Amino acid sequence: MSTRRLHHDQPQSFAFNAASMETVRFWLAKYPADRQRSAVIPLLWLVQKQEGWVSEPAIRLLAQMLDMPLVRVLEVATFYTMFHLHPVGRHHLQVCGTTPCMLRGSEALKDVCARRVGAKHTPTADGLLSWEEVECLGACVNAPVVAIDDYYHEDLTPETLEARIDLLQRGEKIAAGSAIGRSASAPEGGSSVLTDPSLYDGSLAAPMALPNRPIPAPAAG
């Protein structure tokens, strides 16, 4: 984890757009008037959804909206690695570099990112892509994993990652999930046990007698 500080180059101002503002109002309505600060994390997240990253003017705005000391918003924004404090590309790649992914080849994925996207935390010149290394994404069973925007791309190889970057650069949609087509964390190549379909149709279940089953009340005459 690198030291998290505000970006050196900040925009002049920040304002929520109409769509974000609707969600902002939803969150503010959840908390009592003197506890508005409880909404700080959702609101920081909305800032990030709108702009891609959290800027200083946005922190200032939230402090004002939530009646919170400035430094308290800054504390939250710098604490959670989920908040980007530096500008990101339209598509942001988060490569997991923690042990299971590393053992399954995330080093090679990082090389791909460095070659295709450039330096960490630095968007490409066209502003399309940026990448960073993150700690465990919690999908170790499908390692290596890269989170592209809001979705996980699992079981990647350098080739499959490059294919996804190609698609992004062509402006096409990419399918999230496992690159080798497995369902969630099911075994590669499908299940090898518990494959008998009769297990699942209820036919194997013997009728049971419950000794203390309550006697149904006689129907009202």
Add this chain to the structure above:
Amino acid sequence: MDKRFRAHCMAKILIDDDEIDVPGEYTLLQACEAAGREIPRFCYHERLSIAGNCRMCLVEVKGSPKPVASCAQQVKDQRPGPNGEPPAVVTRSALVKKARAGVMEFLLINHPLDCPICDQGGECDLQDQAMAYGRGGSRFDENKRAVADKNMGPLVKTAMTRCIQCTRCVRFAQEIAGVPEIGAISRGEDMEITTYLEATLGSELSANVIDLCPVGALTSKPYAFNARPWELSKTETVDVMDAVGSNIRLDSRGPEVLRALPRLNEGINEEWISDKTRYAVDGLRRQRLDQPYVRENGALRPATWDEALSRAASALSGAPARIAALAGDLACAESMKAALDLLRALGVANMDCRQDGAALDGRGQRQGWLFNTSIAGIEQADAILLIGTNPRFEAPLINARIRKTWRAHATAIGMIGEQVDLTYPYAYLGAGPRTLQDVAQGEQGFAQILKNAKRPMLILGMGALARPDGHAILRLAGRIAAACGLVRPTENWNGFNVLHSAAARVGGMDLGFVPGEGAMGTKAILEAAGSGGLDALLLLGADEVAIQKSRAVTIYLGSHGERGAAQADIILPGAAYSEKNAIWVNTEGRVQYGQRAVPPKGQAREDWAILRALSARLNKPLPYDDLFALRKAMIQDHPSFGAVDYAPGANDAAQFRPAELGKEGPLDEALFRSPISNFYFTNAIARLSETMAACSAAADAARAQSAKGAKHG
């Protein structure tokens, strides 16, 4: 039921096999201290909330598999032994020793070993506790982390690599000072303490974080690299920067006062002092009057004591009706007593200790000019009405006490005066006398709150009294006190309070340093001096009065060459507050003895001694030759000076008739304005202090910045 009146529930606990009874809500750390054990700590502080993040206070609790942080667990939550024995805590076992050594080793991993160049050296908790509880060496041979230093303004110097993240400063700013501007950003190894974008701390109490910091991360900027604690002479004395009379310790080396530190006094300043108290001391070495001067051909020239005294004597030997005297805001009781006796011997009745013209009589009921609730008593209050005062500037420690009360009990606070940020919310009732009148007539909602309160109080500031209709305002306030039952002798409660802004004021009032019958007060004296109605004017350190081209011979007796001395014809160099043994009476009426830390500068003498010499020149020798005789005479004439460090509080409330204070009269339409527009420049010493100038500039810049931000926002 108000939790202030709830009985403590005692609990038994075994500390190293000693059974003791402590209140159940005590923490284990407090219980260990009650049993006489010393528990090391960094983040724990009695007056701050509990953080529990330094882990230095680990103790062993029987039944717990691991050592526990004793600051973060309460006695009442401990589990009894298997046979119902009281819970047992061990502070002296091998496990505890090892735990402390381990925590110490971890804390030192990222702490630089730069004690030789660190200003905290010699008074550093980390240094002391490393010696007492740490291992001999470290097993860590990786790189230490380094942290960029942060700007926190002109007072607090930072060396953030030394920070051990105890968060005392964060909690102080949030809880005591009420300016939540310090925070801990980022996390883990990257955690750093900073203000938002390294802004200057916007508090009058900010420098207390230096005392709180257990390491050398936050140190004193003006005092940086000046001295080591062991080379300083320490003098316990009292502060004169405001009327609170904070207890301080002056640290001096040779003839110079290097710093002021707070001294514990639960009744007054607890363990805090304001930034002005702490840092105006560098004004003690600038523009000092170190020899007598006389004016010749329009310019002041150095003179001998003999010449200056004889000139002063001849000026004062004229007609008594054409002589007047004014005492300044820092004057000690002894100098005022000596001046008073001299003036009386000369038959002079034109004198005043109220440079601002506050409408307090100085005769009759002493409670009429005191802070009767007492500062500690504020914590009992459940409704507070502030009238024409900005306690944040006039008495930052009283403001901190009000904030403490508000935090603990959500006290109802009403304000009539300027709408300023006091660090706690209040009901803003209005800006001027008209609102006060509404409250007095019971038409204002807050009057009902005062009436229904158990412990109501009002605080009357100089912004309401130092104005032409001050007497009528005082009468109104007194009527509110009477009508709302602010004075309750049977309950030992007196809720009528005058908040002074000058250290000398209550002493002067107690002595009766006010105009005699039909004589001139401050305003009349100044007009007479300008219009030629006076022959001689004695200024006793009076620097806050503006005389338009005085035609009287002006004698200035004081310590600093500032406003008062600039308009003087004869200058008699006196001693500053750090240079004399003297008495000041704070706004509560508490008589406190100041001690001399350093000798007066050059040929300067203690003020009372100068007046004694002057009296001999006038052939009216004062009847005392030393300070003790003077004090004896003072106590004899004014018995209130005999009770040292005693705040009368509500003890004489039965004789108090608040409704008789002041005079009926027409009310002015003018709004109340605090007498202090710039907190950092309230007296000659502070105005001459470079540190105070830097603070004032930083505060102005911060204000301009926030105004700009508001415009953009």
